[in-house]
Amino acid sequence: MGSKIKIVREPERSAGQGDGSREKMPQVVILAILLAAVAVCVVVAHWPALTAQASCFDDEQYLHKNKLVQEPSFGSAWRFLSEVLKPSTVEGYYQPLAMISLMLDYAMGGRSDNLLPFHITSLCLHVINTLLIIVFLYKVFGSVWPAAIAGLLFGLHPMTVEPIPWVSERKTLLATFFALWSLIIYVRYARGGERKYLTWCAAMYVLAMLSKPTTVPLAVLLLLLDYWPLKRFGRGAVVEKVPLFVIMVIFGVITVISQGRTAEVMMPSEYNPVWIPLILCHNIVFYLYKIIWPVNLTSHYPVPAPFGVHHPAVFAGVMGTVILLSLLLISLRWTRALMTGWLFFFVGISPTMGVIGFTNVLTSDKYAYLPSVGLLMVLTLFFEKMRGYISGSMARRVIAGAFIVILAGSELTATHRYLYYWQESERLNRYMLAMAPHAPGVHLELANIMLKKGRRKEAIEYYKEAIKHRKDLVDACFNLGLTYFLEGRYDEAIEQYNAVLKMRGNYGRAHYYIANAFMKKGQNEEAIEHYKEEIRYKPDDAEAYNNLGLVLAKKGETEEAIKNYNKSLEINGESVGALNNLANALARQGENEEAAGHLKKALSLDRSFAETYYNLGNTLSQMGRNDEAAGYFREAVRLRPSDADAQYGLGLVLDQLGKYDEAVAHYQKAGELRADYTEAYYKMGVIFANRREIDKAIEQFEKVLRIYPEDAQMHCNVGVLLVQVGRVDEAAEEFRTALRLSPDTTEAREQLKALGAAGAVK
Helix, strand or coil: CCCCCCCCCCCCCCCCCCHHHHCCCCHHHHHHHHHHHHHHHHHHHHHHHHHCCCCCCCHHHHHHCCCCCCCCCHHHHHHHHHCCCCCCCCCCCCCHHHHHHHHHHHHCCCECCECHHHHHHHHHHHHHHHHHHHHHHHHHHCCHHHHHHHHHHHHHCHHHCCCCCCHHHHHHHHHHHHHHHHHHHHHHHHCCCCCHHHHHHHHHHHHHHHHCHHHCCHHHHHHHHHHCCCCCCCHHHHHCCHHHHHHHHHHHHHHHHHHHHHCCCECHHHCCCCHHHHHHHHHHHHHHHHHHCCCCCCCCCCCCCCCCCCCHHHHHHHHHHHHHHHHHHHHCCCCCHHHHHHHHHHHHHHHHCCCCECCCCCCCHHHHCCCHHHHHHHHHHHHHHHHHHHCCCHHHHHHHHHHHHHHHHHHHHHHHHHHHHCCCHHHHHHHHHHHCCCCHHHHHHHHHHHHHCCCHHHHHHHHHHHHHHCCCCHHHHHHHHHHHHHCCCHHHHHHHHHHHHHHHCCHHHHHHHHHHHHHHHCCHHHHHHHHHHHHHHCCCCHHHHHHHHHHHHHCCCHHHHHHHHHHHHHHCCCCHHHHHHHHHHHHHCCCHHHHHHHHHHHHHHCCCCHHHHHHHHHHHHHCCCHHHHHHHHHHHHHHCCCCHHHHHHHHHHHHHCCCHHHHHHHHHHHHHHCCCCHHHHHHHHHHHHHCCCHHHHHHHHHHHHHHCCCCHHHHHHHHHHHHHCCCHHHHHHHHHHHHHHCCCCHHHHHHHHHHHHCCCCC
8 A cells, every 4th residue: 555645845945045055054953053142142132121110101000000910810810801891900902911911920029119020021022022033034934044133133123122121011022922923833834734723823813912902913914924925825815814804803893992991092083084194104204214223212202293294204204105115116026025024014013003093102112013024024035135145255244244243233232222211210201201392191201200209399390291281181180189189289189180070070089089188178068079979970989988987077977977987898898997987986986895896807907007006005995904005005106106196195004004104205205296295294294293293293284384375274283383392472373374364263263362371472
C-alpha cells in the first residue's frame, strides 16, 4: 500500500532573499539569537519606566479609585466580564481583560504608591510584542535580519513609551499582544495550515477586543494581508472571514453602546461635514511625521484651533495627504507594498481617528502602537531589498550597519529622555502643559495633583484656568468646589456645585457636597434638603444617610437621626463612622449598653480609628465602668495624642479613679492643645484645692476667668481660696465681682458677710 506524502510549504520569500543558502547556522538559531539581543536592547531602552511614579489621565478610575481592581477575586473578575453594556467602575467601553490584568498586578503587590508591579508587567508585554512583531515579519517575508531590524526599531521607538508607564494603557499592550498572535496564526493558516488555525486566529481576535476594542478592524487587516504580501486575495479569502466580520460587528456594537452609556460618543452626524475629511488629513500626516521625527512627544496633543483648513497644521495635513495618496497610487504600477502597508496603518488606526469621537484628543502616540505593523512590513521589505544591494560589498555593509546602530541609538536616547518626565506626576503634567498651554484637561490634571499635595491655592488657579478654556468641564468645576470646601470657603463651594448641577444633574454627588457645605455653615435646613435630594438620586448612598443623621441630631431630632444611621448601616454595615454616630445617639438616650455594642463592632472593623476608642471610653464612663473606660481612652490618646478631648476624657476617668497625678498630667496636656479648654483648668483647680495646693488652684481658676470673666461662681471660688491663704482684700473683691455679675450668688454674699463680721473687711 502506498502512503500519502504531506508537502509542507516553506515561507514565501521576496526577490533577492537567500538567507538559507548563505547563513552558516540555521535561520531558526539566528532568529533565536536575534530575538534575545532585541529583547535586551528593548529592556535597556525602557528600563527607566520601572521607576516611573507618574499618574496620567484615567489612572484614577483604572487604579486609584477602582474598588474591583483593589479587591482581587473571582467575583471582581466576573463583574468585569459580565458588565458588558454598562461597565460600572470605568467610564468607557467594555475592556474586561485589561481590567483583570490590572487586578492581578494589584494582587501581586501593586498599589497607587507602588507602581513597580504594573510597570514590570507592561514592560514584559512590550518586549514580547516586539518579539512577536519580529516573528510575524519573519513568517511573512522569510528573512531573519530585516525582520529583526524592523522589530528593533519598533521596540526602541519613543512613540512606544506611553503604554508602559501609563497604568491605564495596559489595554493597548494586552490588545496588541493578542492581535499579533492572531496575525501570526493567520499567516500559518494562509501558508497551508489546517482550518483549526483560522479558529485560533478568531479566538485571539476576540481576546484582543476583550482587552481594547480599538482592535476591531483586525478582520479587515487580514484581508489586506491577503492582498499583500500573502497574495491570496479573492472570493474565498472573503468568505472564510465571514465569522470574523460577525465578531467585528458584534464587538463594534458593544463598544458604541458601552461607551455611550458610561461616557460620551460623538457620531459623524454630529460633526460639521467638512470636519471629518479635515480630521483624517490632519491625523494621517501628523502620525507619519511623529513616526519619522519623534520630537516633542506628549500624552496630550492640542487640537488645532480654530480647526479649519486655514490653520497651518490642518493645511499641511490636507496637502500632505494629497501628495501621499498620489505617490501611493503611482507606486501601484510597480508594487502593492506601499499602498497596502499604508492602508494597514490607516485601517488599524481608524477607530481612533476621531470620526466617531470618544475622547477629547484627536491624536495620541498610543493609537499608533498596533497599526505601525503596516509600516513595519514596508520597512522590512525595504531592508530586504537593501540587503541584496549591500551583500556584495563589505564597505556597504559597514555603512548600513553603522546607520542602523546610529538610528537605534538615537531612538534609545529619545526614549530615555521622554521617560524622564514620567518619573513624577507634577513633572509630567508641567511638561504636557508646556506642549499644550491651553489644554483644559492638562490644567485639570495639574490642579488635581496640587490638591493631593495640599497646595490648594495653586490647585484653585489651575482649576480656574481649566474652566476658562472649557466652561463645561464638569470635573474642574466639581473639584474646584471641593477645594473651596477644604479651604473653608463654603459659599464659593456651593456656587461651583450648583454650576455642576446645571451642567450634569447630580454629577459626582453634587447635592451631597452642597449639603456638607451647608452643614459646615450651620444652615441645617438647607443641608437636610440637599441630603434628601442626594438620596432621591442615589437611594443607596450610605454617607448621605449618615450625614443626614448628623444634621438631625444637631437639631435635637435624635429618633430621626437614629433611623438614618440605621439606614446607612443597612447599606454599608461596615461603616465605622455610622456605627460611632449611632452609638453616640443611643448614648444620649441613655441606651449605653446598646451604644457600647455598636462601638465594639466598629472596633472589630477598624482598630486604628481613634474616635471609636474615645466614644467607647465616654460610654463606659457614663456606665460607671471607669477602669475599662481608662483603657479605651489611653488607646485613643496613643493613636491621636493631639486630641485634646481624648486627653481630657482620660484625665477625667483617672480623676474619678483617684489617680490624681496622672489626671492632672492629662488635664494639662488638654490645656496645652487647646488654650480655651476651661473644663480641664477647672478640674485641675479642684484637685489642687482638695490637696491644699491653693496657689496652684487659684492659678487654674484664674485661667478660666481669663476666658469667661463673667462667670460669677468662678469669681466666688477664687475668693474662697484667697480667704484660705489670708488674701482677704482680694477675696472680698472677688465676692463683690460675683455679686455684681449675679446678685443671687448666695455663697458670695455670705462670704462677704462673714468677712465683715470678723472685721476683716468693711
